[in-house]
Amino acid sequence: MNSLRRILFYLKPYWKQILFSILFLFLVTSVDLLIPRQIQRIIDQGIVPGNMALVGNVMLIMIALVLTSMLFSIGNIVLAVRVSESFAADIRDAAYRQTQRFSFGNLDRLQTGELLVRLTSDVGKIKLVTMMTLVMAFRAPLMIVGALAMMLTTSPRLAVLLIALLPLITLLLWGFTVKSRPLYNAVQRRLDRLNTILQENLAGVHVVKAFVRADYENQRFDQANTALTDTAIQVNQLAALLMPTMIAIINAGMIAVVWFGGSLAIKGLLTEGEIVAFINYLL
Structure with missing residues (x-):
């Protein structure tokens, strides 16, 4: 737990980008949840009664929703990539500087291959987890809660x-x-x-x-x-x-x-x- 707390310390400089990334993700999820409702309108109020004018109008609304979702998604991904790359660079730099301060005893105990993995592969995994968290992990609970709410109203x-x-x-x-x-x-x-x-x-x-x-x-x-x-x-x-x-x-x-x-x-x-x-x- 202490190790996780120390790692998360390096996210502090990017808290504004993280908040905006989560905001964009919330907007993407909200817009995506509106699309099935429009499909319902097309079927119940357009196709079944034969009201093609309403079908055309709702289709335009759906196109606008899709484009809006795409723009919000781009904003979310761009910010997530910037945060994860900068976060990984800071951790990599801090880890490298820490190795320069190791005592001879630590250097004898830690193998070179292990240090290389920590500075490359492990930092890369942290970067990937950070990006996927901002792009997908937060989306899952938002989508589940939103979908359940829409299901209950339906x-x-x-x-x-x-x-x-x-x-x-x-x-x-x-x-x-x-x-x-x-x-x-x-x-x-x-x-x-x-x-x-x-x-x-x-x-x-x-x-x-x-x-x-x-x-x-x-x-x-x-x-x-x-x-x-x-x-x-x-x-x-x-x-x-x-x-x-x-x-x-x-x-x-x-x-x-x-x-x-x-x-x-x-x-x-x-x-x-x-x-x-x-x-x-x-x-």
């Missing part, structure tokens, strides 16, 4: 049906986090090991050749490379199960909406446009 009975899916998705994400965390830590350790062996061999290539140790060093590198590959495959196999499972849950929700919503539409309690809007909010 059809409370269908909304209650789909709220039952949230515990399943939450349980799925929690299980993935628990299973993947030790694997990601193992990948990090194996990557450190691989980079250390690589750095040692490149720096001491003349010594390796002089003592005819090339075969031994090749074997060391192959073992480290294989260990990293095997662990990375395990992580990716686990991640590969996440998205299809979530899609299956969402598709199950869509089937429930069509089946239950269709029965309500037959009884005259729900319109065709409301069902289509509901499915769009689910997606």
